[in-house]
Amino acid sequence: MNDRADTSLERMARAAQGPAGALLLLLTAVAGFVIVRAPADVVQGVLYKILFVHAPAAFAAYLGFLLTAVGGALYLWRNDEQWDRLAVASAEVGLLFCTLNIVTGPIWAKAAWGKPWVWDPRLVVTALLWVTYLAYGLLRSFSEPGPRAARFAAVYGIAGVLLIPLNYFAIDLFGGRAQHPENLQRASLGVGIALPFLAGMLAMLVAFLYLLALRLEIEGLRVRRDRIDHENALEDSA
Amino acid sequence: MSYVIASYAIVLGSLIVYGIFLRRSRRLLRKALKEGRNRDRS
Numbered sequence: 363m364n365d366r367a368d369t370s371l372e373r374m375a376r377a378a379q380g381p382a383g384a385l386l387l388l389l390t391a392v393a394g395f396v397i398v399r400a401p402a403d404v405v406q407g408v409l410y411k412i413l414f415v416h417a418p419a420a421f422a423a424y425l426g427f428l429l430t431a432v433g434g435a436l437y438l439w440r441n442d443e444q445w446d447r448l449a450v451a452s453a454e455v456g457l458l459f460c461t462l463n464i465v466t467g468p469i470w471a472k473a474a475w476g477k478p479w480v481w482d483p484r485l486v487v488t489a490l491l492w493v494t495y496l497a498y499g500l501l502r503s504f505s506e507p508g509p510r511a512a513r514f515a516a517v518y519g520i521a522g523v524l525l526i527p528l529n530y531f532a533i534d535l536f537g538g539r540a541q542h543p544e545n546l547q548r549a550s551l552g553v554g555i556a557l558p559f560l561a562g563m564l565a566m567l568v569a570f571l572y573l574l575a576l577r578l579e580i581e582g583l584r585v586r587r588d589r590i591d592h593e594n595a596l597e598d599s600a
Numbered sequence: 601m602s603y604v605i606a607s608y609a610i611v612l613g614s615l616i617v618y619g620i621f622l623r624r625s626r627r628l629l630r631k632a633l634k635e636g637r638n639r640d641r642s
Contacts, residue, residue, distance in 0.1 A: 469610075
């Protein structure tokens with residue numbers, strides 16, 4: 363088994379942090395400017411501006427969970443621990459963005475629908491997605507590190523990713539019974555809304571990549587520290 | 601308006617706090633690694 367600690371993936375993550383951090387600051391400033399200047403909606407006023415963080419958070423969560431499955435699949439295929447570390451890091455960062463999506467949704471719903479939660483297909487599958495990856499995180503936290511836990515988590519992560527298309531197409535699958543607005547390609551983004559949406563999306567995705575790079579580096583450092591601690595303990599007992 | 605401000609505050613605040621937490625964890629791990637290596641040499 364390949365269990366190198368400072369792998370090419372982690373070196374890449376370290377190198378990406380500086381440029382990603384600088385780009386993130388720039389994009390946050392640009393997004394803030396264009397979102398403030400975006401016109402108010404005829405029906406919702408400024409309330410619809412929650413869209414510029416709510417939807418991008420969902421896409422960042424999708425990306426995190428997709429990378430969890432890719433990392434798990436590569437770990438099973440190559441038996442290289444760096445891919446397992448990618449899966450762990452992506453799941454945690456993806457869960458954060460999924461949480462932000464789940465928190466901002468009810469704030470919008472409370473103002474728009476009068477109640478924070480309805481038993482709508484999109485909302486229910488999003489909650490299921492959140493619970494699935496919360497369980498993944500708990501599984502990794504409480505299980506003894508090793509190939510057995512990593513293999514089980516890889517299969518779990520690959521199975522969990524099936525919820526993403528179900529979540530995205532939930533509204534189509536349930537026809538006209540969904541209360542959640544339709545997916546963006548079929549809804550009309552009004553004049554002046556596309557640019558702030560794009561800026562919000564880019565800022566959120568770069569934030570995701572920056573945090574993922576940091577989290578991935580920490581996983582590598584943790585493995586090296588555990589190895590040194592183990593070696594020191596062996597020396598002490600000898 | 602307050603709903604919008606609350607949403608942005610939660611998102612930005614959470615990302616900043618998580619980022620700070622990760623950077624602090626990284627600093628502590630680097631320090632622990634350095635101390636572990638120094639112990640190895642001595």
